[in-house]
Amino acid sequence: MDMSLGAVHPCIGRVAAMGVDAATMHRVLSRLDGLLSWDEWRDEAGASDMAPEGILQSDAVLLGAELSNPVSVAQRVCCIDKGIPVLILARPERVAQLEREIIFSPSLGSDVRPWPMADLDRLPDALRVAVERRQQRSSYQHTIQSAQLHLGKLTLFQPEVTHYLDRLLDRLPVGVLTVDASGAVLSMNRRAEAIFGSAEREVLGMPLRSFFVSADHGRLTDCLQIDRRAEPRAPRIFEVAARRGESGYVEATAAPLAYHAGQRGAMLILQDVTERVRAERERTRAEQDLRAHVKVLNAFHQISSAQNLGFEDKARHLLEFGCRHLGLPFGLLTRIEGDVLHIVDAVSPGEAIHPGATMDLALTYCDQTHRLQHPLSIEFAGIGPGDLRVHIAGQRIESYLGARVLVGANVFGTIAFAGNAPRAAPFSSSDRETMKLMAQWIGGQLERKRNEAQMRILSSALEQAADSVAITDREGVIQYVNRAYERLTGYHKDEAVGRKMSILRSGAHGAAFYDELWRGIKRGDIFRGILINRRKDGSTYHEDKTITSLRGRTGDITHFVSTGHDVSERHKAEEAARLHQAEMAHVARLSTLGEMTSGLAHELTQPLCAITTYAQTCLRIANSSAADLGQIRYGLDQVVRQAELGGAIFMRLRKFGRKGETVMRPTAMQEVIREAVSLIGADLKQAQISLHVDDGQWLPKVRVDPIQIEQVILNLVRNSIDSMSAVQPPARQLFIRTARASDGEVKVSIVDHGHGCPAELVDRLFEPFFTTKPTGLGIGLGISRTIIEAHGGRLWLEANAPHGTTFSFTLPLC
């Protein structure tokens, strides 16, 4: 305020002052800063002399506190101009009295009031407002007077001027319209035409009220009943009836109008306030909606959060609440299965619809509802485009509001409310939101119920599982164990929870083993393996263990799940099977040795024969007259060498025939082949077979029991020898091929040029005690396969042709 007054402004009006003391005057003037010009009347006498023009030129009058009778001065001023604002300065204790005097002075205008001296700071502002008020008032009066002139006189006698005024009016930004005493339209300017959407010539003579909605007719008539002397009335707002397109709102100020003929009419100043009113109404409506929505939400919350109610009861309450809130008689919660709509729960007049009833889905609105993301609303089905006429409990449905219920991502069914009467107003957005909320809540509850049921099943499955289950946190502290765990370990749930998994360590695995295990699972790897663990009572057992990690929402590992079962029995059985297999292999080896006796005897005979001959020759030389010591030494050297050779053969035989545990060690495949060949060499020779062994290629070592693999090779070679008995000696070729198989294995193939294996026997080759030979137990191939498989490899008949057979086996690398 200070700032606006502090600035230099053009003079906007005049104030007449009388009896104002110099100090006050100075104070007020300094604050007005030239905004108002100032006429000073010296005293009461001056006032009595004041010309009517002087009064009329002033826009406001300020009377000083020192005047002996300010009210009488004010009366004189008002006689000249009733509309001029008069402010009377008064000492505070006089203000109340002065007010009473003003009220009881009949000839004073409406704009006379006292002003306390104590409030001089606000006086300049009050003066300015008074001046503006006065000026506005006089400008209205001036407009109305000139309009009266124009309508009353000039129309008839001075057409040019009338036209000129019409043009002037047409340019006004406000609508101006005149009516006669009966309320018929006499004229309207261009703006008014725009407001009503009608041309002046079309509406002349028409009753003004026809432009407005009927509800406003009474107020309009009242507005037009104005007295010329009456105070100008506050503008009123009326609703314009829709003529083209939308309805609108105008703010109308009526002024009386008189004609020469004495006819009385009125002039209306109109302003289009459609936008303002609309915005206001919109705001009001939104506010009401919001309020209603909050109410609904409250009710909804009360139902859904009721502590003592189950889901079914809450759903029922919700249906009842929905019916009440929407004013619809039917409320349904349904489940959709294929083409059938199952009523889960229903509210209906007279309980006409029973829960458990079914309907043909295609004959209901729910058929559409369950496909829609948003609620489906029908206010008046009878005028709808569809030919679907839905009946429920024998009544035709006219209004409907329904939403689909999702459980997870799947449609469960719908929740819907319906009535047999059309609806007066459309369902509000609040209704639709509420509907959505109900559907969501029900879906959420159903999902929770389903999850709970699943969790119950899962946890009871976990609890009843035959496998032991333990869940630990990241550090291995046990958080849960099931009954199988208790049975297996002997630790009760209460004893195990809170302790570390390491309570089961038996000491059979080293610290490095556990370090590796933890490193792996903390990386997220799955651990699988046999652990030797210790029970609470100190006994140990073998557990086939799987440890997996659980990740939280952030992807970090939060828990480990360890499942396992006791495989001690299986382990024992496997141990026994391994022993049995070793025994079988031993028996087979002995049998093989027995069958190889003749060949082996020959193999031993050779060094023996050489020894004998050398030794005899030595004797012969020694006995001769000229004994050559050098010669004798040569002979004895040879004897020693041959004896060693024979000894080596014996060693080999003993080794091969030895009964023993399976001893796995890294072994070069060529070494095994060499040993085997040295045992079978004599037989090969006897059978006149040329043997070709791959020995060029370097192969990585395999982890095997060399004796058992030797046995396998021996078996295969002996089979080949037998199969080549029928072919001519030059064709008797035997190959032992070694190669590195692609996936970390070594492959050995025994290839012969024999007669092959008869097709009808191929399938039976590996059966124990199956043999095509007159001698032998027939356990060779069977035991060979068992041996190779126990080593983690495979043995198979790779090729079988009339001119040769290939048996191959693989062994994993170290």
Add this chain to the structure above:
Amino acid sequence: MLGTAMMRQTPGKPRPSTEPTVYIVDDNSAVRDAIRWLVEQVKLPTRTFESATEFLAAYHPAIAGCLVLDMRMPGMSGLDLQEKLLEIGATLPIIIVTGHGDIPVTVRAMKAGAFEFLQKPFSDQVLLDSIAAAMRKHAVLLERRRRDSESGAALSTLTSREREVLRLLRGGNSSKLIAAALDISTRTVEGHRANIMAKLGVKTLPQLVNKLLPPDPAQ
């Protein structure tokens, strides 16, 4: 080792030598060497072969002596070699040595005309005796062969009339009878007879008869 030993071939055709030699065929190098060493002690020349095929490659009909042959060998066995030699008309006596002599093999070897059959390990004296006997036998055989081939060569120079006269002479006919049989004069027969004696290099009738008779097995 076995394979490479078998695959190793060290042929090299020996110069055909008529010097009686002990040929030793055995795939086992120790046995081969031991026999060689033993035989060398009695100052007999030896040649060793590690396989039957190697020996066959070196074989020449003119060689003399005997063959000490191992029965069980890869590729061509001792028996196979024996049969092969028989087939090509070799006369070399064969002493077979074997690690274990099963009866069918032994019978087969003896039927095929093996000179001796020894089982390993054998006595040195037995082997040396067998070798000596075999070599002696082969020497006689070769001597007779030589003579046969010489008379055969002389006979081929006779004319057809002379051959006729010789045939009748072998039948024990006198010159007169021959003359009568051939319808020629006795003098002519005598002439032919003188020619035959000259061509076959004999001076007397008993010498002629002796030359034409087959060798005496008693010798």
